[in-house]
Amino acid sequence: MNVLNFVNAFFSDGAHWHGYDGIPTRLVEHVQYTLMALGLAAAIGLPVGLLTGHTGRGGNAVAFVATAARALPSFGLLVLIAVVVGIGLLPVMIPLVVLAVPPILVTTYEAVRSLDPAPVDAARGMGMTETGILFRVELPVALPLVLSGLRSAAIQVVSTATIAAYVSLGGLGRYIIDGLYQRDYEKVVGGAALVALLALVTLAVFWAAGRFVVSPGVRRR
Amino acid sequence: MNGFFDIPSDLDNTYFGLIGLHLREALLPVLAGLLAALPLAQLCVRFRWLYPPVLGVTTVFYAIPSLAVFVVLIDYTGQTELTVMIPLAVYSLVVLVPAIVDGVRSVPEETLAASTAMGFGPVRRYLQVQLPIAVPAILAGLRVAVASSISLVSVGALIGNQGALGNLLADAQKYGRPELAVNSVLTTAVLAILCDAVLVLVRNLLTPWMPRGRRQRPKEAAARPEPQEAAAK
Amino acid sequence: MDSVTKRYPDGTVAVDRLSLEIPDRSITVLVGPSGCGKTTTLRMINRMVEPSEGTILLDGEDLQRQPVTTLRRSMGYVIQNAGLFQHRTILDNIATVPRMLGRGKQKSRERAAELMERVGLDASLAKRYPYQLSGGQQQRVGVARALAADPPVLLMDEPFSAVDPVVRKGLQDELLRIQDELGKTIVFVTHDIDEAIKLGTMVAVMRTGGRLAQFAPPAELLSDPADAFVEDFLGADRGIRRLSFFSSAGLELTRGPVVRADAGAERLAAADGAPHLLVTDADGRPLGWAEPRGLSAGDLAAGPLLSCGRPFVPGTDSLRAALDCAVLSPTGWAVAVDADGRVIGVVSQQTIGEAIRSAHGAGSPGDERTAEEPADVTKVAP
Numbered sequence: 001m002n003v004l005n006f007v008n009a010f011f012s013d014g015a016h017w018h019g020y021d022g023i024p025t026r027l028v029e030h031v032q033y034t035l036m037a038l039g040l041a042a043a044i045g046l047p048v049g050l051l052t053g054h055t056g057r058g059g060n061a062v063a064f065v066a067t068a069a070r071a072l073p074s075f076g077l078l079v080l081i082a083v084v085v086g087i088g089l090l091p092v093m094i095p096l097v098v099l100a101v102p103p104i105l106v107t108t109y110e111a112v113r114s115l116d117p118a119p120v121d122a123a124r125g126m127g128m129t130e131t132g133i134l135f136r137v138e139l140p141v142a143l144p145l146v147l148s149g150l151r152s153a154a155i156q157v158v159s160t161a162t163i164a165a166y167v168s169l170g171g172l173g174r175y176i177i178d179g180l181y182q183r184d185y186e187k188v189v190g191g192a193a194l195v196a197l198l199a200l201v202t203l204a205v206f207w208a209a210g211r212f213v214v215s216p217g218v219r220r221r
Numbered sequence: 222m223n224g225f226f227d228i229p230s231d232l233d234n235t236y237f238g239l240i241g242l243h244l245r246e247a248l249l250p251v252l253a254g255l256l257a258a259l260p261l262a263q264l265c266v267r268f269r270w271l272y273p274p275v276l277g278v279t280t281v282f283y284a285i286p287s288l289a290v291f292v293v294l295i296d297y298t299g300q301t302e303l304t305v306m307i308p309l310a311v312y313s314l315v316v317l318v319p320a321i322v323d324g325v326r327s328v329p330e331e332t333l334a335a336s337t338a339m340g341f342g343p344v345r346r347y348l349q350v351q352l353p354i355a356v357p358a359i360l361a362g363l364r365v366a367v368a369s370s371i372s373l374v375s376v377g378a379l380i381g382n383q384g385a386l387g388n389l390l391a392d393a394q395k396y397g398r399p400e401l402a403v404n405s406v407l408t409t410a411v412l413a414i415l416c417d418a419v420l421v422l423v424r425n426l427l428t429p430w431m432p433r434g435r436r437q438r439p440k441e442a443a444a445r446p447e448p449q450e451a452a453a454k
Numbered sequence: 455m456d457s458v459t460k461r462y463p464d465g466t467v468a469v470d471r472l473s474l475e476i477p478d479r480s481i482t483v484l485v486g487p488s489g490c491g492k493t494t495t496l497r498m499i500n501r502m503v504e505p506s507e508g509t510i511l512l513d514g515e516d517l518q519r520q521p522v523t524t525l526r527r528s529m530g531y532v533i534q535n536a537g538l539f540q541h542r543t544i545l546d547n548i549a550t551v552p553r554m555l556g557r558g559k560q561k562s563r564e565r566a567a568e569l570m571e572r573v574g575l576d577a578s579l580a581k582r583y584p585y586q587l588s589g590g591q592q593q594r595v596g597v598a599r600a601l602a603a604d605p606p607v608l609l610m611d612e613p614f615s616a617v618d619p620v621v622r623k624g625l626q627d628e629l630l631r632i633q634d635e636l637g638k639t640i641v642f643v644t645h646d647i648d649e650a651i652k653l654g655t656m657v658a659v660m661r662t663g664g665r666l667a668q669f670a671p672p673a674e675l676l677s678d679p680a681d682a683f684v685e686d687f688l689g690a691d692r693g694i695r696r697l698s699f700f701s702s703a704g705l706e707l708t709r710g711p712v713v714r715a716d717a718g719a720e721r722l723a724a725a726d727g728a729p730h731l732l733v734t735d736a737d738g739r740p741l742g743w744a745e746p747r748g749l750s751a752g753d754l755a756a757g758p759l760l761s762c763g764r765p766f767v768p769g770t771d772s773l774r775a776a777l778d779c780a781v782l783s784p785t786g787w788a789v790a791v792d793a794d795g796r797v798i799g800v801v802s803q804q805t806i807g808e809a810i811r812s813a814h815g816a817g818s819p820g821d822e823r824t825a826e827e828p829a830d831v832t833k834v835a836p
Contacts, residue, residue, distance in 0.1 A: 070365065071413030073372035073406060079390040080402040122537030122596070125500055125609070126551050127526030140541040155284050162286040166379075176289045180379065185293065192289030199284030203277070215541035217583030 010190025021174065023194065029170035030198065033161040037096035038154055044097070045104030045153075046146070053112025053142075054134050062109045066102040074099050078163050087167040099160055100153040107149025111142035143214050151206040158199050162191070172198070225400050229392045232382065242302075243385035243412065246377070247370040250306045254313025254366060261314070262321035263347070272322060279315040287312070287373050291380045305377035305384070312373070313366040320362025324355030357431060360424040364417055371413045375405065386412075468494040469664035471508070476656075479637040483654035485644055487687070491664030492643045496609055499641060500526045512607070527551055530600030530608040530638075534615050536592040538584040544570070544595055545580040551603040562602075569598040572635075574628055590621035597629070601636070608640045614649065626652055647688060651676070651695065659684050673699035697774035700813045705768055705776060705806065707790050707799025715741060730785040733759060738796035740765060743785050765789040768798070773813065777806050 010016060016023055052058040074095040081091035115138055123137045139146070162173030175191025178184070210219075226236050234242065265272040290308040298304045328351050336350045352359075375387025382388045386405045393402035425431075469491040476482045484492040497503040498510060501522050510517045517525060538547050548566035553559065570577060573594040584592055593613060600608055614622045626649065633640065644650055650657045651672040659667040659675065661683050668680040676696035679685040685692070712732045733741045742759030763782045766775045768790050779788035780803040787800045 067414065067417055070368040071410040071417065073375050073409045075372070075375045075387065076390055076402070076406040076409055079393065080399070080406050083393055083399045083402050118533060118535050118537035119539050122531060122533055123539070125502055125526060125531030125533070126554070127523040128554065129523055132554070137539055155280060159284045159286050162288065173286065176286060176292070180288070180292050185296070188289050188292045192285050195289070196281050196285050199281055203280060217543070217585065218541045
């Protein structure tokens with residue numbers, strides 16, 4: 001199958017492993033974009049989701065923001081911002097953050113809101129402060145779902161961060177965009193394979209994080 | 222903004238023609254994805270061991286950038302709408318399978334037992350009990366699939382004007398007309414929101430039994446059975 | 455609790471001008487049908503619900519004066535389904551409040567282990583997680599958690615409603631035992647009138663609309679229901695249940711029909727005229743009832759014997775237990791034994807009936823738990 005041949009050819013070409021267009025450089029760039037966008041999205045989505053979930057208020061606002069953010073096309077946003085403010089990191093970060101906020105926000109909100117109310121009632125009755133309830137009772141139990149929201153956001157960002165190359169930045173998208181213009185399918189397929197690999201690594205990282213931070217009492221084993 | 226709706230002639234289409242094209246390129250793949258996802262999800266419900274590997278494989282598919290798939294597919298299907306629609310169908314499938322599996326699995330054990338006791342066969346039980354109860358979860362998956370599909374069609378612009386409204390983005394750069402990019406983004410967003418509203422309406426029509434407005438917190442069963450896992454561990 | 459009212463913004467009145475004086479170091483039960491405001495009343499005591507009008511005083515001090523978290527940490531709180539923290543081990547669940555109060559981790563855990571033992575939980579469960587426990591065990595953890603900081607007040611909101619009847623009875627007995635040892639001021643909410651009568655030193659019956667129908671010790675509730683609502687709520691057999699509060703100590707026992715299996719002819723002759731004879735073994739333990747006719751001396755145990763059923767212990771068991779023995783007995787006579795199970799006499803249904811009539815005539819019953827009630831009932835409310 002020629003896709004596999006492309007992958008093989010791509011990775012066995014020594015030139016792809018060195019220099020500013022080498023795989024290590026592009027990989028690091030890609031991871032940087034991903035982490036930055038995910039961090040920004042988490043900084044917005046987690047606190048808002050936790051707070052609205054805890055109070056049970058603002059559910060409609062959360063749903064509205066998520067719907068609106070999902071409706072905005074990432075690629076369109078990228079081109080629009082690039083056309084208006086010029087190329088740079090901003091046109092890349094805005095679409096990626098817009099992409100990552102809805103899954104984080106919605107799952108966090110749902111995770112906290114749908115918790116069994118009895119332990120929360122017990123904690124309040126014991127004299128725990130509201131902050132204490134949120135962080136020591138609700139969050140630990142909601143954590144698996146919260147992580148799953150972060151995970152799906154991360155996968156989408158890893159995949160979509162390729163658009164950075166369209167506005168002259170680096171990352172693994174470089175191979176795909178350059179391959180497209182140079183009619184070099186080997187490069188396109190190689191870049192796509194690297195992105196898929198990165199997605200697998202992301203899954204593994206979240207799986208490990210789940211094992212590490214989620215209490216065995218919540219995991220039920 | 223002057224010339225906001227002034228579509229460049231190289232697109233060979235009108236504003237509303239682009240909208241129709243965009244909807245077709247976005248929604249047909251979702252439909253195909255849904256038709257493929259239903260049997261696949263049912264298999265995953267029936268054979269539990271199948272679910273994790275299916276989930277893993279589909280997630281990796283989901284992570285492959287659409288542009289890369291477009292480029293590779295050009296060799297087989299040319300610079301056509303089909304090239305854009307194939308990956309979108311796969312993405313829809315990936316979103317819908319877990320939504321359907323979780324939805325069908327969320328049907329309470331007692332409800333299933335009751336319907337079996339009433340004499341439902343497996344097929345009738347699936348169509349008349351499990352699927353209707355799973356509707357809210359499936360519709361939630363469809364909402365995500367439709368939104369992302371509508372958004373991704375635009376990327377088709379990069380493989381030779383196959384992105385419907387996305388083609389306006391390319392022209393915005395080509396002719397230096399930012400208002401075309403604004404038009405593209407806004408129209409796409411409005412389309413996505415309208416489709417979402419339609420899906421919410423459909424859900425409300427299909428699930429008249431669901432309490433409207435604020436949903437109740439799920440309440441734990443009053444009495445817990447003796448845990449069986451405790452002894453086995 | 456002085457004329458406390460809770461009115462919700464939509465106009466519903468959950469609790470209506472309720473005044474209650476909750477006695478120190480005893481169990482006060484709030485009971486009533488669903489929606490009568492009993493849970494709201496309880497939750498106003500730890501300010502999970504703020505009263506719209508009226509004041510609640512604890513040892514003469516207004517609850518509103520304290521910061522709400524300090525107040526709650528000084529009161530144990532137990533709810534239905536326990537509400538355990540599923541991400542923490544049993545030991546850490548119980549140690550929650552001591553840890554919040556800033557006691558050291560080690561110290562809190564030692565205290566938690568001590569409490570596990572007190573509520574009858576095996577130490578091997580300490581490292582388990584809540585999902586690995588049965589409903590009854592979880593509820594014990596809930597009680598232990600509430601007791602962890604040794605609060606003077608314990609609030610219990612239908613704590614035993616979600617467990618099956620057998621487990622519930624065990625938990626109730628356990629609670630009474632713990633209360634005997636610790637002497638907390640317990641406010642207990644239930645919709646089960648039997649539970650209220652079993653556990654309560656004082657019982658407050660509430661009616662829909664959040665009004666107090668009657669506040670009295672359980673025996674008084676059964677003998678003198680304030681109105682038709684309370685009478686109806688108590689159920690049809692309140693007369694029988696009230697007998698639980700009369701001691702069987704005063705029953706006149708007779709040894710006439712009691713014979714040992716190896717009794718001689720003259721002993722049989724002495725018992726002549728009795729319709730049945732209770733045959734005992736050499737140690738005086740009951741074997742069964744025998745028909746006197748056709749019996750020959752020396753081998754009473756060889757003949758056909760009717761079961762004598764479960765005996766009662768005068769003084770320990772109530773009149774209700776004695777009556778129950780008599781009703782279940784094939785001969786209509788109840789068998790009385792001492793603490794070692796030796797027969798001390800028998801008593802007929804008729805004699806028990808007379809005892810019931812004279813007890814009712816005497817007015818207040820000789821309730822054991824009422825007698826134990828501390829004399830210095832300090833006031834919780836003015």
